[in-house]
Amino acid sequence: xxxxxxxxxxxxxxxxxxxxxxxxxxxxxxxxxxxxxxxxxxxxxxxxxxxxxxxxxxxxxxxxxxxxxxxxxxxxxxxxxxxxxxxxxxxxxxxxxxxxxxxxxxxxxxxxxxxxxxxxxxxxxxxxxxxxxxxxxxxxxxxxxxxxxxxxxxxxxxxxxxxxxxxxxxxxxxxxxxxxxxxxxxxxxxxxxxxxxxxxxxxxxxxxxxxxxxxxxxxxxxxxxxxxxxxxxxxxxxxxxxxxxxxxxxxxxxxxxxxxxxxxxxxxxxxxxxxxxxxx
Amino acid sequence: xxxxxxxxxxxxxxxxxxxxxxxxxxxxxxxxxxxxxxxxxxxxxxxxxxxxxxxxxxxxxxxxxxxxxxxxxxxxxxxxxxxxxxxxxxxxxxxxxxxxxxxxxxxxxxxxxxxxxxxxxxxxxxxxxxxxxxxxxxxxxxxxxxxxxxxxxxxxxxxxxxxxxxxxxxxxxxxxxxxxxxxxxxxxxxxxxxxxxxxxxxxxxxxxxxxxxxxxxxxxxxxxxxxxxxxxxxxxxxxxxxxxxxxxxxxxxxxxxxxxxxxxxxxxxxxxxxxxxxxxxxxxxxxxx
Amino acid sequence: xxxxxxxxxxxxxxxxxxxxxxxxxxxxxxxxxxxxxxxxxxxxxxxxxxxxxxxxxxxxxxxxxxxxxxxxxxxxxxxxxxxxxxxxxxxxxxxxxxxxxxxxxxxxxxxxxxxxxxxxxxxxxxxxxxxxxxxxxxxxxxxxxxxxxxxxxxxxxxxxxxxxxxxxxxxxxxxxxxxxxxxxxxxxxxxxxxxxxxxxxxxxxxxxxxxxxxxxxxxxxxxxxxxxxxxxxxxxxxxxxxxxxxxxxxxxxxxxxxxxxxxxxxxxxxxxxxxxxxxxxxxxxxxxxxxxxxxxxxxxxxxxxxxxxxxxxxxxxxxxxxxxxxxxxxxxxxxxxxxxxxxxxxxxxxxxxxxxxxxxxxxxxxxxxxxxxxxxxxxxxxxxxxxxxxxxxxxxxxxxxxxxxxxxx
Numbered sequence: 001x002x003x004x005x006x007x008x009x010x011x012x013x014x015x016x017x018x019x020x021x022x023x024x025x026x027x028x029x030x031x032x033x034x035x036x037x038x039x040x041x042x043x044x045x046x047x048x049x050x051x052x053x054x055x056x057x058x059x060x061x062x063x064x065x066x067x068x069x070x071x072x073x074x075x076x077x078x079x080x081x082x083x084x085x086x087x088x089x090x091x092x093x094x095x096x097x098x099x100x101x102x103x104x105x106x107x108x109x110x111x112x113x114x115x116x117x118x119x120x121x122x123x124x125x126x127x128x129x130x131x132x133x134x135x136x137x138x139x140x141x142x143x144x145x146x147x148x149x150x151x152x153x154x155x156x157x158x159x160x161x162x163x164x165x166x167x168x169x170x171x172x173x174x175x176x177x178x179x180x181x182x183x184x185x186x187x188x189x190x191x192x193x194x195x196x197x198x199x200x201x202x203x204x205x206x207x208x209x210x211x212x213x214x215x216x217x218x219x220x221x222x223x224x225x226x227x228x229x230x231x232x233x234x235x236x237x238x239x240x241x242x243x244x245x246x247x248x249x250x251x252x253x254x255x256x257x258x259x260x261x262x263x264x265x266x267x268x269x270x271x272x273x274x275x276x277x278x279x280x
Numbered sequence: 281x282x283x284x285x286x287x288x289x290x291x292x293x294x295x296x297x298x299x300x301x302x303x304x305x306x307x308x309x310x311x312x313x314x315x316x317x318x319x320x321x322x323x324x325x326x327x328x329x330x331x332x333x334x335x336x337x338x339x340x341x342x343x344x345x346x347x348x349x350x351x352x353x354x355x356x357x358x359x360x361x362x363x364x365x366x367x368x369x370x371x372x373x374x375x376x377x378x379x380x381x382x383x384x385x386x387x388x389x390x391x392x393x394x395x396x397x398x399x400x401x402x403x404x405x406x407x408x409x410x411x412x413x414x415x416x417x418x419x420x421x422x423x424x425x426x427x428x429x430x431x432x433x434x435x436x437x438x439x440x441x442x443x444x445x446x447x448x449x450x451x452x453x454x455x456x457x458x459x460x461x462x463x464x465x466x467x468x469x470x471x472x473x474x475x476x477x478x479x480x481x482x483x484x485x486x487x488x489x490x491x492x493x494x495x496x497x498x499x500x501x502x503x504x505x506x507x508x509x510x511x512x513x514x515x516x517x518x519x520x521x522x523x524x525x526x527x528x529x530x531x532x533x534x535x536x537x538x539x540x541x542x543x544x545x546x547x548x549x550x551x552x553x554x555x556x557x558x559x560x561x562x563x564x565x566x567x568x569x
Numbered sequence: 570x571x572x573x574x575x576x577x578x579x580x581x582x583x584x585x586x587x588x589x590x591x592x593x594x595x596x597x598x599x600x601x602x603x604x605x606x607x608x609x610x611x612x613x614x615x616x617x618x619x620x621x622x623x624x625x626x627x628x629x630x631x632x633x634x635x636x637x638x639x640x641x642x643x644x645x646x647x648x649x650x651x652x653x654x655x656x657x658x659x660x661x662x663x664x665x666x667x668x669x670x671x672x673x674x675x676x677x678x679x680x681x682x683x684x685x686x687x688x689x690x691x692x693x694x695x696x697x698x699x700x701x702x703x704x705x706x707x708x709x710x711x712x713x714x715x716x717x718x719x720x721x722x723x724x725x726x727x728x729x730x731x732x733x734x735x736x737x738x739x740x741x742x743x744x745x746x747x748x749x750x751x752x753x754x755x756x757x758x759x760x761x762x763x764x765x766x767x768x769x770x771x772x773x774x775x776x777x778x779x780x781x782x783x784x785x786x787x788x789x790x791x792x793x794x795x796x797x798x799x800x801x802x803x804x805x806x807x808x809x810x811x812x813x814x815x816x817x818x819x820x821x822x823x824x825x826x827x828x829x830x831x832x833x834x835x836x837x838x839x840x841x842x843x844x845x846x847x848x849x850x851x852x853x854x855x856x857x858x859x860x861x862x863x864x865x866x867x868x869x870x871x872x873x874x875x876x877x878x879x880x881x882x883x884x885x886x887x888x889x890x891x892x893x894x895x896x897x898x899x900x901x902x903x904x905x906x907x908x909x910x911x912x913x914x915x916x917x918x919x920x921x922x923x924x925x926x927x928x929x930x931x932x933x934x935x936x937x938x939x940x941x942x943x944x945x946x947x948x949x950x951x952x953x954x955x956x957x958x959x960x961x962x963x964x965x966x967x968x969x970x971x972x973x974x975x976x977x978x
Binding site: 035158208214255258263 | 283285286287288289290292293294296297299300301302303304305307308311318364367368375378380381382383384385386387388389390391392393395396397399400407441445502504522523526527530531536539540543544546547550551555
């Protein structure tokens with residue numbers, strides 16, 4: 001009897017603690033939510049950021065969508081993000097396959113290259129990559145942005161997938177080889193199906209990071225119609241005025257997509273990180 | 281045929297990586313030995329930028345701030361992330377919801393996070409000060425983002441709002457690997473919660489711990505977005521970090537060479553930690569095989 | 570593969586549309602809603618007048634634009650024909666490097682003075698050639714709430730001593746005398762500029778911003794002596810480094826602060842119920858023997874050297890310089906048009922114009938007149954002074970070391 005009561009008490013304690021933590025963590029979200037529903041005068045004049053709006057207004061969302069040309073930018077960003085994620089996952093899985101199943105002279109140096117390149121301060125790359133894009137005519141094209149994202153994410157993705165691949169028992173690999181299967185067949189038919197959870201987890205991470213990317217879209221794109229959502233948000237930061245309420249509304253709209261993607265894939269994600277490595 | 285197969289797999293990814301990542305890194309290293317405004321001709325100046333860097337008080341200040349970030353990240357995000365993970369690892373109904381809620385900060389872009397925290401830390405109307413005053417602790421209220429003595433700590437806390445969930449997820453993953461039977465056996469043997477944690481769970485968490493520590497060290501050295509969005513390194517450089525200082529030198533002051541030198545130094549420092557981590561992981565792999 | 574083909578098709582479609590017309594691409598930093606709309610309408614007017622042209626406007630957030638402009642100008646292949654920018658040293662910086670081209674053809678068959686005030690010419694030129702077409706300009710003044718002043722029986726001060734008295738009265742009545750938001754330090758630079766102009770005059774200020782005068786010069790120290798009085802008596806808004814300029818302005822709007830030395834654009838942000846209650850007065854006189862100078866930043870357009878369509882750019886700029894274009898822009902935004910034939914759009918603007926006309930000379934702004942690097946260090950130095958007035962000696966020494974390094978003299 002006592003252990004049952006004790007268990008009930010523990011459960012209650014856990015609920016209280018977890019709720020407290022969750023609520024504390026959600027307060028900043030609440031601030032953003034409230035601001036998104038306020039009118040600009042209320043934001044300026046009352047300056048109570050944590051108080052719910054006196055008058056709830058959906059205007060900000062409408063303005064953020066229309067004036068921020070969000071429909072166009074959502075399309076652009078979806079295009080860029082989905083192709084980049086697919087491209088980098090595919091290419092990095094190829095590289096990871098080579099780096100986990102084969103022993104060759106350049107193996108360690110190449111792995112080092114991928115690892116070292118993935119944690120550089122990326123501001124270092126801004127000017128050289130910009131110049132390269134202009135010279136090759138990739139400047140101001142979504143293709144240019146896509147190619148860059150694919151290349152840049154290869155480091156981490158290769159490392160992540162390789163770490164997972166080496167846990168697959170080599171007996172599978174050897175058995176298929178004895179059966180006469182070529183390398184690519186092994187890759188497609190045996191290794192990749194086993195990698196589904198890891199790939200799904202990586203897909204979510206990559207989607208979130210590329211979707212929220214700001215710096216590269218800023219540097220590599222110029223025309224208004226080509227911009228991505230994060231850039232579109234900044235059009236509300238004027239030279240003189242910043243419409244915080246519209247920016248808050250727009251930010252919530254922008255953040256909704258990675259959140260949805262996360263909710264859809266979250267069970268894969270938490271499992272997947274066991275096998276992976278790190279990401280900043 | 282076998283000998284070139286791996287190279288065939290690697291050729292496209294490696295080529296792209298070299299073109300878009302490695303070559304630009306080398307170009308930046310070269311630029312760090314020049315004096316260049318990004319527009320006119322480059323002038324080779326040898327190690328001048330580096331020499332100037334070590335005498336630059338704002339760079340030293342930035343580096344010191346990065347160290348504060350490192351201490352903050354490691355001392356706070358690791359224990360708190362671990363604590364949250366331990367709490368949420370129990371399979372009580374609704375645990376998925378809680379995990380998702382606490383994870384959400386990671387889905388937001390830094391720009392948004394920085395903006396939200398600017399509002400929270402606002403001296404007159406922000407939540408923190410309003411709460412402190414409501415509790416009667418108004419002498420603790422500060423101008424969190426404009427008092428040079430506290431601004432870096434305020435920024436670190438805003439960054440932690442996202443970093444702690446990240447550590448939590450890492451530890452949650454690590455906890456999946458903990459051998460439940462051993463824990464239960466210990467319970468039967470009469471070990472209390474703390475003993476179970478210290479002697480059984482913690483040692484098995486070592487791989488996750490190593491990852492978490494290294495991740496936090498590297499992220500603290502790379503910190504940029506939060507600083508840039510919330511204070512731009514101000515007031516007068518007091519909250520500056522290396523990446524922010526580099527950006528301002530290169531893109532606001534048109535000193536590409538100097539900025540490149542800062543980036544190279546930052547890269548070298550981070551590289552030391554990366555190599556430590558990778559060597560550690562490779563040692564682990566060899567043990568497993 | 571499919572994506573690439575679709576893309577190619579898209580390019581062909583767009584190209585075929587653009588084939589008939591000549592294109593002019595404008596990169597603009599006018600990201601605020603009102604100026605942005607005004608520019609879009611101006612472009613429509615232009616396209617109606619010159620149907621053989623098609624104009625594309627790309628808008629960027631203001632801070633981002635400043636960073637991106639350099640990359641565009643330095644790029645081997647140009648992507649913009651016309652860019653918005655500021656007159657003064659910021660423009661000359663690029664002219665000196667040959668990254669922008671002179672636009673003298675705009676005045677073919679006429680001359681500068683037919684369009685713009687003679688006093689603007691030097692700030693829009695480099696080595697005798699005109700590189701910059703001004704569009705609008707505004708003044709800086711001390712803005713205040715008429716009702717607040719009336720309630721306390723205050724009148725706009727004319728001299729420094731009167732100003733100090735006004736501050737003291739405001740403070741005694743629980744109102745912050747001077748609002749300021751220094752999160753982005755240029756607002757502090759405004760104070761430095763106007764104090765320097767009042768105390769040391771135009772020539773000294775120009776020499777200083779051109780890097781010809783050491784910061785350790787006693788005349789510079791004198792500026793800070795006056796400024797220090799205000800800081801030490803606590804007349805400035807507390808925690809001003811937490812606020813951007815417009816957040817600080819809300820204190821003025823809510824009647825919690827009395828005055829704000831700022832540009833005319835504050836009216837853009839003022840809520841409707843406060844707009845008409847806002848007025849300004851000229852910054853008080855410190856030295857009665859010193860002529861009056863004011864800050865009048867000028868905004869406008871210039872043409873990159875790598876512009877793909879220079880001819881089109883010139884045609885567009887000619888339109889921008891015309892009376893009708895200038896009038897529309899000024900009227901829509903309540904600004905002052907650079908074109909001399911355009912009357913000020915309202916009373917408020919007329920007052921500003923008169924203030925400037927009665928002055929002996931004008932300057933741009935500290936960060937528009939100085940070398941960008943010096944401006945960055947300088948402005949941060951001013952904010953540091955406002956936090957720690959006692960450290961001014963050290964601050965000036967540091968600024969001087971930077972000046973020597975940057976200007977090499």
